[in-house]
Amino acid sequence: MSAMSSNNWDRRSILRATMGLAAAGGLAACGGNTGRSEGGASGKALTQYFHAYGEAGTQEAIKRYAKDFDGANVATQWITGSNFESKLFSALLTGNAPDVFEFHPQLQLIKSGQVAPLDDIINPVKDDFNPADIKSHTVDGKIYGVRMIDDPQFFFYRKSMLEKAGVDVPQTLEELAEAADKLTTDKVKGLFLGNNMVSTNYALVWAAGADQLNASNEIAYHTDEVAAALRLYRKMFTSGHLLLDAPADYWDPSALVQGLTAIQWCGMWAMPVMQKALGDDLGIFPFPAAASGAKPAVYNGGWSMFVNAKGKNVDLAKEYVKWLWIDQKKYQEDWALSYGFHVPPRVSIAESADKLKSGLPAEGVKLFTDYGRFDNINWTQAMITALEEVIADAVRKGVDPQKALDTADKKVNRELKKLFG
């Protein structure tokens, strides 16, 4: 008996210790490592936030540029994972907020006084920027961010696969659906629109002849043509011709390079990797028209540098942004062309960018200028989420598109009312 009870006691104490350890482990996980390095000898320090670019060498490049800046010790936070927005937004509320960060132009950041106007550093070289990039960053006559790179997004396809299946480059969304059907085999899916299919949502709206918002900032995406395009998307989703749940998402060239799909939605940034892997067996085309009379669409995404207006050293941050993204043209060119391909927003750099002058990159630039449309600064994060939920509901879940659009209308209108009254 006594032996047994002492045995029990042992087990219990072990269990208790284990649970104690588990609790302690949970607490330890809360410890903060902000990744900020303390300031240099002068005490001047800046922190910059970047999302994790997929191309090799990008992180080193950003750190190399930063190191060259004499004015301050610049620490780089390279945010991995798919939720850069969340991490950036929550960091901006804290004392550890970045002084400079890359993001897309969004009105709520300006309305809440989060980002500083940068007219004084941009105005001297304003004419050297792509006018569309200036326009998409301007609110009430003030410019709020320095564009670093423009990233057109369109379809990439394997020429050999289309030839073999006897498929021409799709000119309409319906032809794209048919092509996906014909291209699908045991081994290869016809089309990859991304794992959650939200990355094509702007292109879909534009190619259906609509827009997110009209000139007076009212809902413009809720049209019968958009609903019809969503219905077609749903048909494609359920057909089994789409690559779904791929190990890497749309922004990564793997799906096309590894032969999982014949056509993939991706960005110009992935072109060098694709060309290296596939050689000439690669073509591109814009998002095809989804309504009669509508133009094909290309989404000109991209990244801009913003200065945190609530930061500790706004002037120094502005100086750094001016130094790197206005003055240091060799770094800007390196950033746009040496890793992935991006269209340089500076006209002078774009003109001298030989890598984009011939072959497939030149075709990409042509799509960018012919069909590309830029971010609308008035289309903010809550609206982005609302439109993404339309894709989730109408395409993946099978809710009636009109009903899904109605749901989004409520959310978007609530947001519009807050922003514009």
Add this chain to the structure above:
Amino acid sequence: MSTTTTRDVTRPAPAKVSKAKPRRGVRGSTFNFWLFTGPFLLGLVIFVYIPIGWSLWLSFFEARYTVTPNTFVGFDNYKQMLTNGDFVGALGTFTVFAIIIVPITWALSLGLALMVHRLRFMKAFFRSVFFLPTACSFVAASLIWKMSIFSGVRFGLANTILGWFGVENIAWLANPSPPWYWLVIVTVRLWLQAGFYMILFLAALQNIPPELYEAAAIDGAKPGWQTFRHITLPQLRATSTAVVLLLLVAAYQAFDEFFNLLAKTTWGRPPLVELYYTALGEDQDYGAGSAGAMILTVLICTVTLLQGKFMGFGRGDETK
């Protein structure tokens, strides 16, 4: 039982220890009280009560992209959370999740414990093997489940096995109809937590006095189901209740696997995930998020009180 009596006998008689130390007066014990509870209380106030109060305050304000708002909106945030459907849907998702995961984990961990308990050799080995997944992080496990086991491509593990039987590739996570994503979510949590509850059951099993089994055998109970049903299961009742409670709490706290496995969806979002997206995620609406948190708090308090009423928790030993 016999063990307890033996212990009682051997235990030293309660000596008058307190009087042996006259220097320890009331002031000393007050000091010690604060010494031991102070740090904990301080932590409780800073990390629990202040945030709750702040959250309550935020819930009545238009607080977007700020936690120091100044636009009072009354009950608008509450109205928004209760009427827009997402939050109420999240409560439904949690209910479904709890209904699936709690009984399955309970049964599986009990089954594992029974098997390991009967082992005559390599007991420690199997105990460790089943317990080890508990040490794995939910995020890491979710990524393995998402990218290698339940990836939608033909070389994903699950699809490869189905392929042998000529079944088409399944998009486990992308397509919500049929809702295969539940399989992914439930299996990952099962793998991670079953071993831990198995240890709890194992401890309880080893605490059942062998005399009970001997007596049952003499009274003619057949080994196997009959003994299990009438001896083992009733003896495990206290542990079972505790396990079910712990499982419910864990299910309620589920976040990582939902967050990592399901992206850009409108489904499969339990309350914590929904509130994360509302308040801390891309929307940064701290007002609405706090209102949701308050609603959730009221719900949890109600459920806990009801549970105490029906199951007798919190009642002292005397009332039993």
